[in-house]
Amino acid sequence: MRFFRFSRESAIWRALALSVCVASMPLASPAEPSHAIAMYGEPALKPGFTHLPYANPDAPKGGTIRLAESGTFDSLNPWILMGNPVWPIFTQPGLLAEPLMIRSIDEPFTLYGLLAESVETDAARSWVEFTLRPEARFSDGSPVTVEDVMWSFQTLGTKGHPRYTSTWSRVEKMEQTGPRSVRLTFNTPDRELALLMGMRPILQKAQWQGRDFDRSGLTVPIGSGPYVIDRVDAGRSITFRRNPEYWGRDLPVMQGLNNLDVIRYDYFGDASAMFEAFKAGEIDLWRELVASRWDSNFDFPAMRDGRMVKSEIEDHRPSGIQGLVMNTRDPIFADWRVRQAMIEAFNYRFMNMTLSGGKDPRITSYFSNSELAMQPGPATGREAELLEPFKADLLPGTLEGYVLPPGGDRAIDRKGIRAALDLLHQAGWTVQDGVLRNDKGQPFAFEILLNQSGSAMRSSAEVRQMVNIFVESLRNLGIRPQVTMLDAAQYVERTNNYQFDMTWYERGLSLSPGNEQLLYWGAKGVTATGTRNWMGMNSPAAEAMIAEMGRATSEADFQAAVRALDRVLTAGRYVIPVSSPRISRLAHRADLHYPEKTPLYGDWPGFMPETWWQEERK
Structure with missing residues (x-):
C-alpha cells in the first residue's frame, strides 16, 4: 500500500506509499474474528491495548495549528481523478472520512479496528469479512451501515481514482453476511488485498444520491472522522474543526490523537x-x-526569541525517488542508452555542492535507506532466482549491479560528457555542426516541463536551478531542450495525461510496498491516464516481482521480491535521481509538541498533526 503525492508541509504525506516488510512469524489462525490484522505474523498490540505506542494519551485537547500547501485547489473530492483536490482530506486517513481499520505507523503493515470492531479472514487471505461497530456514526449523527460500506467499495472501485479501481478488479464478490458484517471474496491470490480493503474510506451513501460522484466540486463531504470541514475559501484555504460529538473519541486507537481543535x-x-x-x-x-x-536559514526573530524551535525526527523508511523522469512513450527516451546518457550528463556532485553544500546523500535506488533496498553487486539467492526467467530482457546492471556515475566537482564533468556522447553514438545520435542529430538529420529535441508552484519536496526556484545547470551541461552534447513552466492546474492536466518528455518526479515509498506498485510501474499505466507510471515503463519483470510480493508468506521471500523490483526500477534508468534527507527536519511553534516516542515511520501520515498537541512550555 502507499500514500500518494507529497506536500511541503505534509511532505511525508503524499505521494505517499503503504507496503510491507515485517518479521517472519507464524501466520494468524484462520477464520477467527480479530481486533487487528497484520500482513505477516501477529499484530504487536493485543486485545485490550489502551493506546497506540507513539500517542500520548495524556495530551491536552485544544489549540490551533496552521499549515500550508503549495498551489491551489478546486475540489473537495480527492477520491477521483478529476480536479485539483484538497489533499489533506485524503493524505490524513481518518481526518474526515474514516476507513474500517486504521494503520499503526509503528509497525510495517498492521491495521487495527476503527469503524470495524473486528476483521476475519482465512489462512490464504482469499476473503475478508468486517463487522462494524454498532456505535459508529457520521458527523450528522446518522449510523454508518453495511449499505454505506458496500456502496463506498462499489463506487470507489468503479468511479474512483485508479488507485481504487485497479484493486476492485480483484474482488470476485461482495456480500452482506449479517446486520453489521460484509464479506469480500477475491479472485487473485494476494495477501495484501484483505488489508487494502480495510483502508478504503467509507463515505455516506445518502449524501451522494442524485449526484455524480466522479465529478469534482466543492460539496463538503460528510464523514465519520474526528474533524469536520468548518470553512472553505476556494483555492486559498480550508479549515477543519474537531467534532466534539465524534463517535470514536473513547476508542483505544484514538487515545492521544486528534488533540488540536482547529487545523x-x-x-x-x-x-x-x-x-x-x-x-x-x-x-x-x-x-x-x-x-x-537547515543550518543557515533559520536565524530570524521568532527563532531567536524562542517562539519557534527546531526538531529532528528519525525514520526507517525508504528514500523513495526524486528527480527528473524521462517519458519512454517519447521515442527519444525509449532507448536505455539515451536515458543513461542523460544521467551521465546530470552532474549531481556539482549540483549537490552548489545547492545544498554537499550534505544531503543521493538516492541510490528507489528503496534506499531501508532493508528493502537492492544490495551492492550482483543479485544472489532468491533475488537472483526471481529475476532469472526474465534474464534475456533485463537491462544491463539489473543482475550485475547498477551504480550511478559519481559526477565531478566542476560544472562541466568531462568524464560524464564523454560517457554520454559514447552512449548517444551507440544509440544512433551524433553531433553535427554543433547539434545532436540522428541519421535522418533530425535534432535531439525535447521539452522539460515544470510546475511554477514547485513540487512537494522542492521549491520551484530550486528545481529551476538544477534544470538550468543540467541544460548548460546538455549544450556540450549538442542538445538544447525547451524548458516550459506551467501553473499548477495546467501542469496536473498534462502530467495526468503524460503530455511531457521530461519533468520533475517524486514518489514516496514505504516499508510495505504492495499492490500500489502496479499503479506506479504497471503496464496499464502506459496508456491509462492518471497513474503514477509517468515514465511509461512496461516491464513484465517488474509486474512479476510485484505479484511475488503479494504471494510471499515470509519476510525473506517478501524482501527478496522487493529487492528484485528495486533492481529492475533502478537499472531501468527512468529517473535522474537527486538527494533525499535521512531525517525529518521540522521547525515549528514552540508551544506545539509531539510524543517522545516517535514511530517506525517517523514523520509520516498519522504523525503530524494527529499526535501533536498545544501546550505552553514550562
Whole structure:
C-alpha cells in the first residue's frame, strides 16, 4: 500500500506509499474474528491495548495549528481523478472520512479496528469479512451501515481514482453476511488485498444520491472522522474543526490523537512564499528538506526569541525517488542508452555542492535507506532466482549491479560528457555542426516541463536551478531542450495525461510496498491516464516481482521480491535521481509538541498533526 503525492508541509504525506516488510512469524489462525490484522505474523498490540505506542494519551485537547500547501485547489473530492483536490482530506486517513481499520505507523503493515470492531479472514487471505461497530456514526449523527460500506467499495472501485479501481478488479464478490458484517471474496491470490480493503474510506451513501460522484466540486463531504470541514475559501484555504460529538473519541486507537481543535491549511504560490509566511508567523510548521538550509536559514526573530524551535525526527523508511523522469512513450527516451546518457550528463556532485553544500546523500535506488533496498553487486539467492526467467530482457546492471556515475566537482564533468556522447553514438545520435542529430538529420529535441508552484519536496526556484545547470551541461552534447513552466492546474492536466518528455518526479515509498506498485510501474499505466507510471515503463519483470510480493508468506521471500523490483526500477534508468534527507527536519511553534516516542515511520501520515498537541512550555 502507499500514500500518494507529497506536500511541503505534509511532505511525508503524499505521494505517499503503504507496503510491507515485517518479521517472519507464524501466520494468524484462520477464520477467527480479530481486533487487528497484520500482513505477516501477529499484530504487536493485543486485545485490550489502551493506546497506540507513539500517542500520548495524556495530551491536552485544544489549540490551533496552521499549515500550508503549495498551489491551489478546486475540489473537495480527492477520491477521483478529476480536479485539483484538497489533499489533506485524503493524505490524513481518518481526518474526515474514516476507513474500517486504521494503520499503526509503528509497525510495517498492521491495521487495527476503527469503524470495524473486528476483521476475519482465512489462512490464504482469499476473503475478508468486517463487522462494524454498532456505535459508529457520521458527523450528522446518522449510523454508518453495511449499505454505506458496500456502496463506498462499489463506487470507489468503479468511479474512483485508479488507485481504487485497479484493486476492485480483484474482488470476485461482495456480500452482506449479517446486520453489521460484509464479506469480500477475491479472485487473485494476494495477501495484501484483505488489508487494502480495510483502508478504503467509507463515505455516506445518502449524501451522494442524485449526484455524480466522479465529478469534482466543492460539496463538503460528510464523514465519520474526528474533524469536520468548518470553512472553505476556494483555492486559498480550508479549515477543519474537531467534532466534539465524534463517535470514536473513547476508542483505544484514538487515545492521544486528534488533540488540536482547529487545523487550517493555507495555499501559497510556491515554497518560497510559504517559507516567508512561516518566518512571519502566519503558519506554524515548516519541513526543511535541504541540510544546508537547515543550518543557515533559520536565524530570524521568532527563532531567536524562542517562539519557534527546531526538531529532528528519525525514520526507517525508504528514500523513495526524486528527480527528473524521462517519458519512454517519447521515442527519444525509449532507448536505455539515451536515458543513461542523460544521467551521465546530470552532474549531481556539482549540483549537490552548489545547492545544498554537499550534505544531503543521493538516492541510490528507489528503496534506499531501508532493508528493502537492492544490495551492492550482483543479485544472489532468491533475488537472483526471481529475476532469472526474465534474464534475456533485463537491462544491463539489473543482475550485475547498477551504480550511478559519481559526477565531478566542476560544472562541466568531462568524464560524464564523454560517457554520454559514447552512449548517444551507440544509440544512433551524433553531433553535427554543433547539434545532436540522428541519421535522418533530425535534432535531439525535447521539452522539460515544470510546475511554477514547485513540487512537494522542492521549491520551484530550486528545481529551476538544477534544470538550468543540467541544460548548460546538455549544450556540450549538442542538445538544447525547451524548458516550459506551467501553473499548477495546467501542469496536473498534462502530467495526468503524460503530455511531457521530461519533468520533475517524486514518489514516496514505504516499508510495505504492495499492490500500489502496479499503479506506479504497471503496464496499464502506459496508456491509462492518471497513474503514477509517468515514465511509461512496461516491464513484465517488474509486474512479476510485484505479484511475488503479494504471494510471499515470509519476510525473506517478501524482501527478496522487493529487492528484485528495486533492481529492475533502478537499472531501468527512468529517473535522474537527486538527494533525499535521512531525517525529518521540522521547525515549528514552540508551544506545539509531539510524543517522545516517535514511530517506525517517523514523520509520516498519522504523525503530524494527529499526535501533536498545544501546550505552553514550562
